[in-house]
Amino acid sequence: MSAVLVVNSGSSSLKYQLIEMTGETVLATGLIERIGEATGSVKHTVAAGVVSVPGAAEVRGDDETFRGTEPVADHAAAFRVMIDAFEAHGPSLAENPPVVVGHRVVHGGKRFFEPTVVTDLVKINIEDLAELAPLHNPANLDGITAAQQAFPAVPHVAVFDTAFHATLPPAAFTYAIDAQLAEKNRVRRYGFHGTSHKYVSGRTAEFLGRPLDELKTIVLHLGNGASACAVDGGRSVDTSMGLTPLEGLVMGTRSGDLDPAVLIHLHRKAGLGFDELDALLNRRSGLVGLSGRGDMRDVVEAADAGDAAAALALDVYLHRLKHYVGSYLAVLGGADAIVFTAGVGENSVAVRGRALAGLERLGIRIDPERNASPERGARLISSDDSAVAVLVVPTNEELEIARQCLSVI
Numbered sequence: 216m217s218a219v220l221v222v223n224s225g226s227s228s229l230k231y232q233l234i235e236m237t238g239e240t241v242l243a244t245g246l247i248e249r250i251g252e253a254t255g256s257v258k259h260t261v262a263a264g265v266v267s268v269p270g271a272a273e274v275r276g277d278d279e280t281f282r283g284t285e286p287v288a289d290h291a292a293a294f295r296v297m298i299d300a301f302e303a304h305g306p307s308l309a310e311n312p313p314v315v316v317g318h319r320v321v322h323g324g325k326r327f328f329e330p331t332v333v334t335d336l337v338k339i340n341i342e343d344l345a346e347l348a349p350l351h352n353p354a355n356l357d358g359i360t361a362a363q364q365a366f367p368a369v370p371h372v373a374v375f376d377t378a379f380h381a382t383l384p385p386a387a388f389t390y391a392i393d394a395q396l397a398e399k400n401r402v403r404r405y406g407f408h409g410t411s412h413k414y415v416s417g418r419t420a421e422f423l424g425r426p427l428d429e430l431k432t433i434v435l436h437l438g439n440g441a442s443a444c445a446v447d448g449g450r451s452v453d454t455s456m457g458l459t460p461l462e463g464l465v466m467g468t469r470s471g472d473l474d475p476a477v478l479i480h481l482h483r484k485a486g487l488g489f490d491e492l493d494a495l496l497n498r499r500s501g502l503v504g505l506s507g508r509g510d511m512r513d514v515v516e517a518a519d520a521g522d523a524a525a526a527l528a529l530d531v532y533l534h535r536l537k538h539y540v541g542s543y544l545a546v547l548g549g550a551d552a553i554v555f556t557a558g559v560g561e562n563s564v565a566v567r568g569r570a571l572a573g574l575e576r577l578g579i580r581i582d583p584e585r586n587a588s589p590e591r592g593a594r595l596i597s598s599d600d601s602a603v604a605v606l607v608v609p610t611n612e613e614l615e616i617a618r619q620c621l622s623v624i
């Protein structure tokens with residue numbers, strides 16, 4: 216047995232998977248959400264055939280899902296909630312001891328391009344990069360510390376969101392500002408969601424039965440955070456997030472692209488300081504800023520019900536998305552595949568259909584029936600006469616992290 220425990224600490228959530236790597240069998244998965252709010256929610260799923268102790272099970276297929284609500288103060292508390300869920304519902308971590316714990320870390324800067332065994336020095340470096348990923352790196356670090364306390368005898372491996380974008384060419388990662396000032400202050404584009412972009416582009420090649428090194432793919436990772444990536448032959452050549460996970464697409468709470476002069480203007484005219492601007496753009500912009508709703512399900516529902524602000528938020532979101540699809544078609548010199556993934560990309564028929572509407576002259580045709588199919592798993596949603604294959608490919612950052620962990624221990 217060689218189980219890997221993967222911890223994906225997000226800004227307000229903690230996702231985990233225990234995977235038996237011999238056959239890449241998932242033993243359990245979980246999601247703890249709304250960390251830091253008055254009530255958090257906990258979901259723990261024990262895979263079919265894996266022994267669990269009886270409880271208030273909600274049987275879905277053959278898997279057993281256990282749900283609860285309780286306040287979860289921070290990521291250290293979330294980690295304890297996860298351990299409690301394993302103890303209460305199984306599988307037993309004593310009987311399936313992880314040989315390594317893998318951690319998603321969002322910002323690796325210019326220091327980390329490979330999966331890295333966590334040492335005290337690595338933790339200092341992750342902390343040092345927190346100013347460039349304020350919603351993420353501190354949470355990632357709390358998850359690592361809690362996991363090290365719970366599993367002191369096994370290696371902990373950090374897998375960085377930025378790593379896959381190490382192949383960005385200088386033309387794509389350089390901002391056109393004073394070169395020396397930029398170099399001194401680490402100002403360049405790094406890109407994020409790399410673990411997802413790597414997994415999804417690889418899975419796309421597998422699904423299409425084409426060699427990855429011959430495929431040009433545009434991956435649209437649309438979650439709470441969202442980014443697009445142009446992947447040429449398995450290498451990231453452009454991506455929409457930059458120095459921090461704020462640039463690019465419109466997100467749940469983040470603005471994405473805007474004229475940098477907006478900040479100067481708001482500072483001078485509205486008297487907003489840097490911390491206020493930081494909070495404005497990272498936490499109170501995007502879908503939330505435009506419509507008061509950060510969850511795409513609520514935005515689509517409100518827009519359908521005639522809410523003008525929600526309709527505009529959706530229009531802005533889709534306009535920006537289309538803009539990046541067009542850009543990356545140009546950057547790649549045409550694409551073989553456009554792929555939707557993550558929470559919105561995997562689930563929203565409306566977003567997928569509208570984002571690529573009107574692109575028939577570019578060889579992109581969505582089949583409405585295929586797009587609306589309730590099927591899960593990797594699937595084609597373009598019509599047979601579409602020159603570009605359009606797909607939905609569920610991401611699995613945890614599996615990709617687990618694979619990379621095994622490659623270093």
Ligand SMILES: Nc1ncnc2c1ncn2[C@@H]1O[C@H](COP(=O)(O)OP(=O)(O)O)[C@@H](O)[C@H]1O
Binds near residue numbers: 225509512559562564
């Ligand atoms: N059926 C759906 N329709 C539209 N959006 C959805 C649907 N299901 C989930 N989402 C969106 O997915 C988002 C979460 O995606 P996820 O990839 O889990 O994000 P993150 O990892 O950034 O937390 C939610 O904010 C929600 O807006």
Ligand SMILES: CC(=O)OP(=O)(O)O
Binds near residue numbers: 226321439440460
């Ligand atoms: C990098 C990033 O934005 O991650 P998430 O989508 O999990 O917030």
Ligand SMILES: [Mg+2]
Binds near residue numbers: 438439557
């Ligand atoms: Mg995510």
